[in-house]
Amino acid sequence: MSKILTLLLAALLIISGNAWGFPSLDKATQNAKTKTTEFVKTIGLTPAQESAVYKILLAKEQKNVALKQIHKGNKKSFKIAIKPFNKQFNRRIKDLIGKDNMTLMNQYFKAKKSEKK
Numbered sequence: 001m002s003k004i005l006t007l008l009l010a011a012l013l014i015i016s017g018n019a020w021g022f023p024s025l026d027k028a029t030q031n032a033k034t035k036t037t038e039f040v041k042t043i044g045l046t047p048a049q050e051s052a053v054y055k056i057l058l059a060k061e062q063k064n065v066a067l068k069q070i071h072k073g074n075k076k077s078f079k080i081a082i083k084p085f086n087k088q089f090n091r092r093i094k095d096l097i098g099k100d101n102m103t104l105m106n107q108y109f110k111a112k113k114s115e116k117k
Contacts, residue, residue: 028061036050039097042104049096056092056096057089060085060086067081090102
């Protein structure tokens with residue numbers, strides 16, 4: 001009886017911990033897939049480029065998740081910490097897809113951001 005009660009209590013703790021919505025690697029994977037799809041639709045990447053861009057974006061999103069865990073609740077310190085990594089990842093993407101395509105993507109993301117406001 002006590003084993004069952006212990007298992008139920010452990011399951012409850014695990015489920016409630018997941019319900020808090022902590023950033024996870026699943027979210028990073030989903031964000032990377034979404035952004036890669038936007039790259040493909042906007043500039044028409046080749047399958048090889050698509051795979052490479054996805055890998056870069058996945059690494060970028062995983063770094064975002066890790067830094068959000070470290071800088072919980074402090075947006076200013078998070079922005080300062082992520083800035084050099086964003087430049088690094090964006091540079092890798094720019095080298096892969098070219099300057100003109102990166103300019104198109106930046107315009108696309110700016111337009112998308114202004115639509116949300």
